[in-house]
Amino acid sequence: MYGWAGRILYVDLTKGRIREKETPKGLREAFIGGRGINAKLLWDLTRPGVDPLSPENVLIFGAGTLTGTPVPMTGRLTVTTKSPQTNLYLKSVSGGHFAGELKFAGYDHVVVYGRAEKPLYLWIEDDHAELRSADHLWGMDVKETNRTIKSDHKDREIKTVCIGPAGENLVKYASVMNTVYNVSARGGVGAVMGSKRLKAIAVKGSGTVEVKNPERLMEVSMKIVERLSAFSPDWCTTDLVDFINRARLLPSLNFRSGFLEDGHKIGYRHLKEAGYVKGKWGCFSCIVGCHLHSVIKEGPYTRHTVGPEYETAFALGSNTGVTDPEALIRANELCALYGLDTISTGSAISWAMECYERGVISKSDTGGLELKFGNAEAMLEAIRMIAFRRGWLGNLLAEGVKRASERLGRGSWKWAMCNSKGMEHAGLDLRTW
Ligand code: SF4
Incomplete structure (x- = not known):
């Protein structure tokens, strides 16, 4: 076989x-x-x-x-x-x-x-x-x-x-x-x-995978490697942020817009120029290595970690209005440590921010959090609340945008547009097409 x-x-x-x-x-x-x-x-x-x-x-x-x-x-x-x-x-x-x-x-x-x-x-x-x-x-x-x-x-x-x-x-x-x-x-x-x-x-495991014609497979693999070598060493999904923002496709502020003024700050070019990118690494048998090794050298978020990817940059960045790269890197790390999908987490938080700004929920619902667009600390705290289902808000958002809006009522479904069949959308504002 x-x-x-x-x-x-x-x-x-x-x-x-x-x-x-x-x-x-x-x-x-x-x-x-x-x-x-x-x-x-x-x-x-x-x-x-x-x-x-x-x-x-x-x-x-x-x-x-x-x-x-x-x-x-x-x-x-x-x-x-x-x-x-x-x-x-x-x-x-x-x-x-x-x-x-x-x-x-x-x-x-x-x-x-x-x-x-x-x-x-x-x-x-x-x-x-x-x-x-x-x-x-x-x-x-x-x-x-x-x-x-x-x-x-x-x-x-x-x-x-x-x-x-x-x-x-x-x-x-x-x-x-x-x-x-x-x-x-x-x-x-x-x-x-x-x-x-x-x-x-x-x-x-200590075995190998047997193939019928190893020489031929190696030949084909080398051809693929040759083609992949054309990829820029800078290639990564976060490099899409700038382009997608300029194309008015970057979901921002709970999908209110496809463009965010400071959106470029969470894109790869800015992360690299500002010294947050230490290197890149890859998956098994990959020569592209698109994952970022990120570093924050000082301040409250000091650490070596990985990412963010494009989808994280949109969901926890532009869609929550947070364009502080350090907060975004920290948010990505928290989701990895807690085992959370960054797209759904960011979408749930941005929906809650919209509800908060429109007066549908208040500080008594959020446990005192000033859950406004652009508030990085509130976004980070909301991630912790979700992972541990802490408080009324954490428990609500842990259900995902669709169920949360059904449970909350108060007309909040109107801002729960970023889901289909209960799963939050990936990061393109399709109204721009
Ligand atoms: S295999 Fe892994 S490292 Fe390579 S391009 Fe795909 S996701 Fe990136």
Whole structure:
């Protein structure tokens, strides 16, 4: 069997049982790879009407067919489930290094179902897979979780997917973090993982992915590398901010406008010129390396971290009216540590800011926060409140814009335009087209 590792791991958290099965040939031929096979497994394993946060929902992690080979940019992981945000089919994709490691351990997919009585994590080391107690990990942020798992196993090369406090607290748009800074962000995959009390999957593999004609594959890979070399070393999604702002497509102030006067301040050029960009790094088998290594050298937000990406710059930046790069970098970091989707988090906060400015909610609702557009400190505090469902506001915003506006009433649906079927929009103001 070439390309595929050839096995699927089935993990029943209710019974604490793990089985492995061969990836059926028919499945491989008809559905090819990560997202295709994941979708078919979800279709087969869930019944109509299943509650996304119930033990009956399944959560599927799938690596791509080329993942683990030298073909550039193929280290993708697809996480598939029924979404607690939309109640529909959901796939949420990330890069990082987990998917490659999963295949090196000998698995194409991991299918998780049921609900554990107590927090657990799944440990996979080549042919060995076991469920371990995650009592000591529950409550930790994503960085601490990673550090602790690596230290428990005395191995810094372990790759993980895990949830942060947002997933544990069933925030409807909690994400699954892929070895800290890559993320399957959308639709609430992290809430489904939290509902199953599965804190993490940690994997270590020592195998390889067999291909039929390694020489030919290498030849093709080198051609792709040659073409990718044409990418500017500065290429990153945050570099789109300026252009999109000038094109009047940058959602700003809860989608009131597609342009923000100071929008360029959260774009890559400005971040670089102002000394916030220390370097760039990439996912498994990628030579482009589009992720920013950011640094804030002094002040209250001093740190080394990653990002932001374009979608974060729009959602937590222009859409909340915050154009302070340091606050944006800090907001991105908080979402990564708590395991929150930055698009939905920013959209929920910008909707709340609109409600606040229009007098629909007041300081007594926000716990004293002056939730005005452009207030960076209020935006950062709102992120913390959401992740821990703290206070009336945190609990409300943790439901996402659509549900929050339905719950709040008071005509607030009029400003909840930035969602479709319950999921907040990605960052383009489509009215400009
Ligand atoms: S580093 Fe960027 S370009 Fe490369 S695979 Fe990851 S997401 Fe894609």
